[in-house]
Amino acid sequence: MTGQLYGYARVSTSDQDLAIQEAALRAAGCTIIRAEKKSGTTTGGRDELRTLLDFTRRGDTVLVTRIDRLARSIADLDAIVKELEARGVALKATEQPIDTSSAAGRAFLQMLGVFAEFETAIRKERQLEGIAKAKAEGVYKGRKPSIDTDQVRALAASGFGASEIARTMGIGRASVYRVMQQR
Structure with missing residues (x-):
């Protein structure tokens, strides 16, 4: 009996499109x-x-377009592959010669996992360097505050308690306490 072929598609941000992966x-x-x-x-x-990992059964195959759609770290990739192997489920990729049902496919998977993790580390390094440079040039000042601290203080001065301020402003009580401690 041949198992089911399940696809998994992932993009990192909400403004990216899944259509190309889903079509493939x-x-x-x-x-x-x-x-x-x-x-x-x-x-x-x-x-x-x-959900996909929980749903697969012996003989099934999980298909991704590229292995970086599944995991960006060797540890996560290894954990996913081990979980699939324990269930008797194969992992394949459409754009890479990955097939965990073969020794060559497993070896290639491990090599790609190393490169995916390296790429993530390099990207993070570049991002941190860019932020440091922008800060040094006075261009980067961090993200804008998401809480109106003046409004929190005004409500507190009017006699509102932390819970009431949080409810009124739609924020967490911990955020109210943080603002009130900054006085």
Whole structure:
């Protein structure tokens, strides 16, 4: 009995499009595709991936377009592959010669995992260098405050308690306390 072919598509941000990955997975024979717009730097919070991993059964295959759509760290990739292997599920990629049902495919997967993690580290390094340069030039001042501290203080001065201020402004009580401690 041949198992089911499941597709998994992922992009990192909400303004990116999943259409190209989904089309490639459909063209490869996937009738069920789980897709999400989440960072690949961790598996935490990736509900569609978790659903897919929980749903697969012995003989099934999980298909991705590229391995970096599945994981960006060797540790996460290894954990996902081990979980799939323990279930008797194969992992394949449409754009890379990855097929965990073969020794060569597993070796190639491990090599790509190393490169994906390296790429993530280099990108983060460049980003931090850019932020440091912008700060030194006075261009970068961090993100704009998301809480109107003057309004928090005004409400507190009017006799509102932290819970009431938080409810009125739609923010967390901890944020109210932080603003009030900055006086």
